Amino acid sequence: MNELPLLDQFGRRHTNLRISVTDRCNIRCFYCMPAENVRFMNRRDLLSFEEIEQVVRLVVPLGVTKIRLTGGEPLVRRDLSELVRRLVAVPGVLDLGLTTNGILLEEQAESLYAAGLRRLNVSLDALSAEAFRLITRRDGYERVLAGIAAAQKVGFAPIKINAVAVRGLTESEIVPFAKFARESGCEVRFIEYMPLDADAAWERGKVLFASEIREILAQEFMPLEPVGEPHPEIPASEYVFADGVGRIGFIPSVSEPFCANCNRFRITADGKLRSCLFSLEETDLRSLLRGGASDTEMTNAVRACIHQKWAGHHINAADFVQPERPMYSIGG
Ligand SMILES: Nc1nc2c(ncn2[C@@H]2O[C@H](COP(=O)(O)OP(=O)(O)OP(=O)(O)O)[C@@H](O)[C@H]2O)c(=O)[nH]1
Numbered sequence: 001m002n003e004l005p006l007l008d009q010f011g012r013r014h015t016n017l018r019i020s021v022t023d024r025c026n027i028r029c030f031y032c033m034p035a036e037n038v039r040f041m042n043r044r045d046l047l048s049f050e051e052i053e054q055v056v057r058l059v060v061p062l063g064v065t066k067i068r069l070t071g072g073e074p075l076v077r078r079d080l081s082e083l084v085r086r087l088v089a090v091p092g093v094l095d096l097g098l099t100t101n102g103i104l105l106e107e108q109a110e111s112l113y114a115a116g117l118r119r120l121n122v123s124l125d126a127l128s129a130e131a132f133r134l135i136t137r138r139d140g141y142e143r144v145l146a147g148i149a150a151a152q153k154v155g156f157a158p159i160k161i162n163a164v165a166v167r168g169l170t171e172s173e174i175v176p177f178a179k180f181a182r183e184s185g186c187e188v189r190f191i192e193y194m195p196l197d198a199d200a201a202w203e204r205g206k207v208l209f210a211s212e213i214r215e216i217l218a219q220e221f222m223p224l225e226p227v228g229e230p231h232p233e234i235p236a237s238e239y240v241f242a243d244g245v246g247r248i249g250f251i252p253s254v255s256e257p258f259c260a261n262c263n264r265f266r267i268t269a270d271g272k273l274r275s276c277l278f279s280l281e282e283t284d285l286r287s288l289l290r291g292g293a294s295d296t297e298m299t300n301a302v303r304a305c306i307h308q309k310w311a312g313h314h315i316n317a318a319d320f321v322q323p324e325r326p327m328y329s330i331g332g
């Protein structure tokens, strides 16, 4: 790092950039996308791979070391491996990860690995084809399982499974996921449902809290023990079953927000910088990139965006306003 770090007004240092590569997706999870009539971004509005690399080369000297590719579904973006190849080659990028729904993973695991990707998070909320269809409004459960198996075979490590937990819907998945974690060697992370759905149907009553899941596991399966020291900047708290087999994580975004230690910011597929998942304002980096702004001008815009970041989300407050962009359009 050869410049001042990216600090916000509360002194939080921003080292983790999440890049959305598309808003398109091949499934329709109810907590993220509308069921139909989705209006996707115009292709010419998407940042090109060259532009994404330019953004990464701009922020690495400001202390960014960790990058995650997301979407929409990142694997529907053509030649994603090419982007991976470009980004792992940027000096200073110490950690590149990808979050995917896994539908296209079986076909792409090998080329992604060959391009230099190692860390993979696969989203899967249920362990039966019927429940998968209910949540995603599409078929594809077997393809996700095949994708996870292919990724393991190729050598990806770690592979984490992201399961959004929804009250009244996914309680019955908790114990099967515990068994899956033990048998597959993948860490399963239960994520609290956040108000980022396109239908604005989120209610607090639909959030299945991390503490409740821990309790269900302890009573119906086996108690959990914390793993290692907590890392405040990592949202997931990690546990292992009492017999030492099977890792489980919890991402309690609603009940125990981790905003005080947030080190993340995002760029949408159409090049808008967002200091928080729940931001109501964005910085139009694409216009600067395409308008021929100097590096200094762009760096100043990034710094200004981060500086004004708020202390944390307001999900639990009366003044909460859901952002206009749903999760698929922000980049999860
Ligand atoms: N509140 C909040 N939740 C987030 C944020 N980033 C990710 N999440 C939630 O955490 C879940 C897991 O995120 P992933 O994309 O798998 O990545 P990660 O856990 O940040 O990645 P690693 O720590 O590198 O494994 C997402 O599905 C979101 O629900 C964030 O900035 N704020």
Ligand SMILES: C[S@@+](CC[C@H](N)C(=O)[O-])C[C@H]1O[C@@H](n2cnc3c(N)ncnc32)[C@H](O)[C@@H]1O
Pocket: 025, 031, 032, 070, 071, 072, 073, 074, 099, 100, 101, 121, 122, 123, 162, 163, 164, 191, 192, 193, 194, 195, 196, 197, 327, 328, 331, 332
């Ligand atoms: C938006 S998706 C993008 C990447 C990819 N399509 C996938 O599903 O992994 C990233 C993550 O956000 C999570 N997510 C989406 N909507 C959410 C919500 N309303 N609350 C909590 N997590 C959500 C998904 O479960 C997924 O793990």
Ligand code: SF4
Pocket: 025, 026, 027, 028, 029, 032, 033, 071, 072, 073, 101, 123, 327, 328
């Ligand atoms: S969570 Fe991921 S897979 Fe599901 S609809 Fe959103 S972008 Fe697609």
Ligand code: SF4
Pocket: 257, 258, 259, 260, 262, 263, 264, 275, 276, 277, 278, 310, 311, 312, 313
């Ligand atoms: S909600 Fe905003 S401030 Fe809180 S952890 Fe997520 S991105 Fe950071």
